[in-house]
Amino acid sequence: MSEGESKSTHFGYKTVEADKKAELVAGVFHSVAAKYDIMNDVMSFGIHRYWKRYTIEVSGARPGMKVLDLAGGTGDLTAKFSHLVGDKGEVVLADINDSMLKVGRTKLRDKGIVNNVSYVQANAEALPFPDNHFDIITIAFGLRNVTDKDAALRSMNRVLKPGGKLLVLEFSKPQHEIMRKVYDLYSFKVLPKMGEFITKDADSYEYLAESIRMHPDQDTLKQMMVDAGFEQCDYTNMTDGIVALHRGYKF
Numbered sequence: 001m002s003e004g005e006s007k008s009t010h011f012g013y014k015t016v017e018a019d020k021k022a023e024l025v026a027g028v029f030h031s032v033a034a035k036y037d038i039m040n041d042v043m044s045f046g047i048h049r050y051w052k053r054y055t056i057e058v059s060g061a062r063p064g065m066k067v068l069d070l071a072g073g074t075g076d077l078t079a080k081f082s083h084l085v086g087d088k089g090e091v092v093l094a095d096i097n098d099s100m101l102k103v104g105r106t107k108l109r110d111k112g113i114v115n116n117v118s119y120v121q122a123n124a125e126a127l128p129f130p131d132n133h134f135d136i137i138t139i140a141f142g143l144r145n146v147t148d149k150d151a152a153l154r155s156m157n158r159v160l161k162p163g164g165k166l167l168v169l170e171f172s173k174p175q176h177e178i179m180r181k182v183y184d185l186y187s188f189k190v191l192p193k194m195g196e197f198i199t200k201d202a203d204s205y206e207y208l209a210e211s212i213r214m215h216p217d218q219d220t221l222k223q224m225m226v227d228a229g230f231e232q233c234d235y236t237n238m239t240d241g242i243v244a245l246h247r248g249y250k251f
């Protein structure tokens with residue numbers, strides 16, 4: 001039985017009814033949307049910019065391509081893709097949460113990014129796009145929050161063109177014990193305090209730390225991608241595996 005078919009699932013370390021998780025996740029991102037970008041820089045010491053830059057490099061985005069930045073939030077990847085695909089290409093920033101979309105749209109418009117980007121409120125589990133539509137799909141720090149990850153991966157496979165590439169950038173499992181210890185200390189003792197100070201919301205950053213621990217590790221996620229129909233799946237660990245970039249193709 002897949003996670004989404006079961007009656008319960010996890011929201012961080014809590015067990016909740018599966019049909020309640022989306023609402024709880026929505027609460028987190030409505031709460032942090034306005035301070036999301038600054039919090040990302042502070043809590044990762046700016047390293048998330050490097051993880052995202054590497055993702056863009058691996059994407060191979062070129063002029064004229066159609067790109068889906070799924071769970072795109074405040075649009076960091078969308079902004080970069082918009083420059084790469086140019087006027088003949090298109091980038092869709094899709095996210096389930098209208099607060100995050102609103103912050104993203106305002107930020108990108110302020111940067112003058114208007115021509116080739118559209119914004120769609122959508123659930124990754126049931127994407128409202130035609131079959132075989134996108135050359136590239138990215139989902140950065142989004143899959144962890146989705147209730148039925150298998151359904152979401154199948155949905156991404158459906159809307160990807162044959163020859164297209166999926167990139168999943170997500171927190172994963174640090175490779176060395178010493179790193180795990182330091183990271184645990186940081187995540188559970190420091191992060192919620194930073195969240196409290198900057199966003200006045202410690203709970204959302206406690207959820208972040210817990211949801212990372214509950215997320216499938218590198219090899220499990222790779223197998224989930226294979227099961228959803230992706231081929232030539234592999235991954236690259238970054239920062240000792242605190243984050244991994246998974247890649248898979250549809251043929």
Ligand SMILES: C[S@@+](CC[C@H](N)C(=O)[O-])C[C@H]1O[C@@H](n2cnc3c(N)ncnc32)[C@H](O)[C@@H]1O
Pocket residue numbers: 025029070071072073074075076094095096097100122123124125139140141142145146147
């Ligand atoms: C941690 S943010 C990542 C935002 C952006 N991709 C980045 O890397 O900065 C996670 C995003 O996933 C979105 N999300 C959560 N569940 C989703 C779902 N089922 N479908 C689409 N987006 C979802 C949230 O609304 C949020 O904007």
